[in-house]
Amino acid sequence: xxxxxxxxxxxxxxxxxxxxxxxxxxxxxxxxxxxxxxxxxxxxxxxxxxxxxxxxxxxxxxxxxxxxxxxxxxxxxxx
Amino acid sequence: xxxxxxxxxxxxxxxxxxxxxxxxxxxxxxxxxxxxxxxxxxxxxxxxxxxxxxxxxxxxxxxxxxxxxxxxxxxxxxxxxxxxxxxxxxxxxxxxxxxxxxxxxxxxxxxxxxxxxxxxxxxxxxxxxxxxxxxxxxxxxxxxxxxxxxxxxxxxxxxxxxxxxxxxxxxxxxxxxxxxxxxxxxxxxxxxxxxxxxxxxxxxxxxxxxxxxxxxxxxxxxxxxxxxxxxxxxxxxxxxxxxxxxxxxxxxxxxxxxxxxxxxxxxxxxxxxxxxxxxxxxxxxxxxxxxxxxxxxxxxxxxxxxxxxxxxxxxxxxxxxxxxxxxxxxxxxxxxxxxxxxxxxxxxxxxxxxxxxxx
Numbered sequence: 383x384x385x386x387x388x389x390x391x392x393x394x395x396x397x398x399x400x401x402x403x404x405x406x407x408x409x410x411x412x413x414x415x416x417x418x419x420x421x422x423x424x425x426x427x428x429x430x431x432x433x434x435x436x437x438x439x440x441x442x443x444x445x446x447x448x449x450x451x452x453x454x455x456x457x458x459x460x461x
Numbered sequence: 462x463x464x465x466x467x468x469x470x471x472x473x474x475x476x477x478x479x480x481x482x483x484x485x486x487x488x489x490x491x492x493x494x495x496x497x498x499x500x501x502x503x504x505x506x507x508x509x510x511x512x513x514x515x516x517x518x519x520x521x522x523x524x525x526x527x528x529x530x531x532x533x534x535x536x537x538x539x540x541x542x543x544x545x546x547x548x549x550x551x552x553x554x555x556x557x558x559x560x561x562x563x564x565x566x567x568x569x570x571x572x573x574x575x576x577x578x579x580x581x582x583x584x585x586x587x588x589x590x591x592x593x594x595x596x597x598x599x600x601x602x603x604x605x606x607x608x609x610x611x612x613x614x615x616x617x618x619x620x621x622x623x624x625x626x627x628x629x630x631x632x633x634x635x636x637x638x639x640x641x642x643x644x645x646x647x648x649x650x651x652x653x654x655x656x657x658x659x660x661x662x663x664x665x666x667x668x669x670x671x672x673x674x675x676x677x678x679x680x681x682x683x684x685x686x687x688x689x690x691x692x693x694x695x696x697x698x699x700x701x702x703x704x705x706x707x708x709x710x711x712x713x714x715x716x717x718x719x720x721x722x723x724x725x726x727x728x729x730x731x732x733x734x735x736x737x738x739x740x741x742x743x744x745x746x747x748x749x750x751x752x753x754x755x756x757x758x759x760x761x762x763x764x765x766x767x768x769x770x771x772x773x774x775x776x777x778x779x780x781x782x783x784x785x786x787x788x789x790x791x792x793x794x795x796x797x798x799x800x801x802x803x804x805x806x807x808x809x810x811x812x813x814x815x816x817x818x819x820x
Binding site for chain 2: 384385386411413414415416425427428429430432433435436438439442443446447449450453
C-alpha cells in the first residue's frame with residue numbers, strides 16, 4: 383500500500399496536524415517531519431505525514447495533473 | 462516536455478534497443494497505477510512491465526494470517542488491521558470469517574487509530590497487524606514507542622513487516638531476467654534513493670525511483686530505457702518532488718529504535734535473509750509474539766493450485782494460473798494476490814482484457 387496524498391497543513395498541535403486535501407480536512411500525525419509549520423505541504427500515508435513538499439513541488443504536481451486532465455478531456459489515448 | 466513528448470522518446474529508445482526489455486515495477490501501487498492509467502497499452506512491443514513482490518499483503522505467508530486469526534478468536538482481544546488483510550484466505554479460515562463467528566476486528570486507515578482503540582478499550586488487548594513496507598513501518602514504530610511512553614499496556618503489534626531492497630536482490634538471483642527496476646516511490650521517500658546503490662552496482666542494474674502518476678511512470682520508463690540503451694547502471698530519481706538521496710532520516714531513526722532486522726519468509730519466495738523486522742527487546746511489552754504464546758494455530762498450508770508465489774517473482778502472470786477468473790475471483794479469492802488492492806491478480810482481473818492481455 384504505497385499510496386500517499388498531497389495535503390496542506392492548516393493547523394498544528396504537538397504531534398497532530400489538521401491537513402486539507404481538496405477542501406476536505408483530516409487529521410494527520412506529523413512526528414516523522416520535524417519543523418513543520420502551518421502552510422507547508424506534505425504527503426500523507428496511513429495517517430502520517432512522510433515528506434514535505436516545497437512550493438516548486440506543488441507547482442510541478444499541479445502542472446502534471448492539469449496535463450493529465452487536459453488529455454482526459456481530449457478523450458484520446460492515441461499518440 | 463509534455464507526456465506525449467516523453468512517450469515518443471520511449472518509443473524511439475525502445476526501437477534503438479531493438480531487443481526485448483523487461484522492467485520490473487516492484488511496488489503493488491505501481492502495478493495498479495500502470496493498469497489504471499492504460500500505461501501498459503502505450504508501451505512499445507519490446508518493452509514489458511513485470512509485476513514484483515511489492516504488495517505487502519500478497520507476500521505475507523499463511524502462517525502469519527493463521528496466527529492473526531487465532532488471536533482474533535480470543536474473547537479478550539480486538540484485532541485492528543488495514544482493510545485488505547480481512548478477506549485473505551489463511552490455511553483454514555480468514556479474518557472475515559472469524560468476524561462472522563464473533564471475533565472483534567476493526568478495520569483502520571492508520572495504526573494511530575489502533576492505538577486510540579487500545580486507549581478506549583483498556584480491558585481488551587488490542588493487536589495491530591503490522592503488515593507493510595518501509596512507507597508504513599515508521600507509523601507503526603511511532604505507535605509502539607507512544608504505547609511504551611504512555612504505558613498503554615494493552616496495545617501490541619503482530620509484526621509481519623518486510624523491507625524491500627533484500628527482496629529486490631533475491632529477485633536478481635532468480636531466473637526472471639530483469640533489465641531495470643522501477644523503484645517504489647513512497648518506500649524511497651523513507652529509505653532514500655541511496656538505499657538502492659549497493660544493489661545497482663553489484664548487479665549493474667538500472668534503477669529509477671518513480672512516482673505514481675501516469676506522467677511519472679512514463680518518464681521513469683524513459684529514464685530506464687535511456688540507461689539500458691547507453692549500457693549504464695545508476696540510481697536515478699524521477700520522483701524528485703518527494704524522494705531525496707538520504708530519505709526521511711527521522712523516520713529511519715524511529716524504525717531503527719523500535720525494530721531490528723531479521724530473516725523472514727516471503728510467500729512464494731521463501732526465506733530471504735535480513736529482509737524482515739522484529740520488535741526490539743526494549744519494546745517486547747508491545748510485541749504480540751511475546752504476549753500470545755499459547756495460540757492454537759493450524760498447520761500452515763497453501764492452496765495447491767495457487768501460483769501467487771511465481772506471480773510475485775515475475776515468473777508467471779495471472780493468465781498462467783488455472784484458478785484465475787474461475788475458482789479465484791475478487792468475490793471468491795483463493796490467493797492473496799486477488800484480494801489485495803495492490804495484488805497483481807486483482808489488477809489483471811479488473812483491468813486486463815483476456816483477448817489482448819499484455820505479456
